[in-house]
Amino acid sequence: MKKILVTGGAGYIGSHAVVELQQAGFQPVIVDNFSNSQESALAGLRAILGHDVTCHRIDCGDAEALRQVLRQEGEVAGVIHFAAFKAVGESVAKPLAYFQNNVGSLLTLLAVMPEFGIENLVFSSSCTVYGVPDALPVTEETPTKPANSPYGRTKQMCEDIVRDVAGAPNNTVRTILLRYFNPIGAHDSAKIGELPLGTPNNLVPFITQTAAGIREKLTIFGNDYDTPDGTNIRDYIHVVDLAKAHVVAVQRLLDKQATDTVEVFNVGTGRGNTVLEVVQTFEKVSGQQLNYAIGPRRPGDVPAIYADATKAEQVLGFKTETSLADSLASAWKWQVALADSQ
Ligand code: NAD
Ligand code: WQD
16 A cells, blocks of 8 residues: 655545545555644544554654654655645734745655655645636636735745746656635544634634534625625535545556646636525525624635636546535534534
């Protein structure tokens, strides 16, 4: 079984990728410092997979700790680098922490990988690199725009760093940059899912926590945008679908099918939904009436964005399978399971 190092593998997307990697015949090895996750994620993985998953509790920006892990693990076929801070608002308040962690951990990885002969990297990028796009849907050729937050800039800088490293004459690393749209939902087992610490920043955990009575009401950030119902449009992708994209990306690198040292793929459904559509679909699938009100716009919000998912389909053979309704149902099932476990 080929080992894949999964940085941030105890986190939301990483834990789902660990499941899909294992089920596809890889041996995932987690590296996580639990700065934004909990040990309970490992128990969830154990419950789904029926065995423990190796997890090294280190900061992946600590080169010596990373080397020690890689020495201990022996041959590692590739790395999926999820580890990063991801809260847009927090990044405005703590820019240095974001650059240090997000950019610093990538630099460390890129420096250490060649020392161990590791040539394959999948990197978590984001649709945030497109800023406010001029045309929809966005393809991989859509120009990136100045990001509207330090977080967004870390993703743009990381993409640039990967490209510069790939262009160096002695480079040995091939990278696939996956630009995620909005991941939502949870594993169908409801054993793993999103565990936002404190008040959620993202729409779907805010909805499920409101329906569960943890939050009093959802505020919809503006209904005066130039969209069919006035609320923002996003491309909501089920987290298990997103996790599967990592398996096909890793496989492509291992099979040496990548045609460039850096390849970029949008990972979205290709479908845009408004905030109100998400709320109404949630109400339908959960049977819960949601307490919500329209509030002012949130500064920095992109009015509308969704993916052109053609390249991932044609080149990776990747297509999402889960509807918005099923994705939201899984988010609700996870919220209920969380409440039951506490
Ligand atoms: P998450 O916070 O749930 O997971 C990140 C994990 O990385 C956490 O377990 C955290 O403890 C760990 N981590 C952070 N810094 C670390 C470090 N220096 N060393 C070791 N572990 C560290 O976030 P997520 O939603 O699973 O996001 C995963 C990746 O996907 C991130 O790079 C994020 O920027 C990117 N992304 C997320 C979204 C989204 O909406 N969730 C969208 C686009 C891109
Ligand atoms: C979705 C929609 C809000 C909360 C962020 C990052 C982006 C990427 C994904 C990492 C928006 C609306 C939300 C609420 C609301 N992450 N909303 N009330 O803003 O698309 O993207 O996460 O790379 O970089 O910026 O996601 O879930 O915050 O918001 O009305 O209480 O829901 O205005 O239209 P967003 P989100």
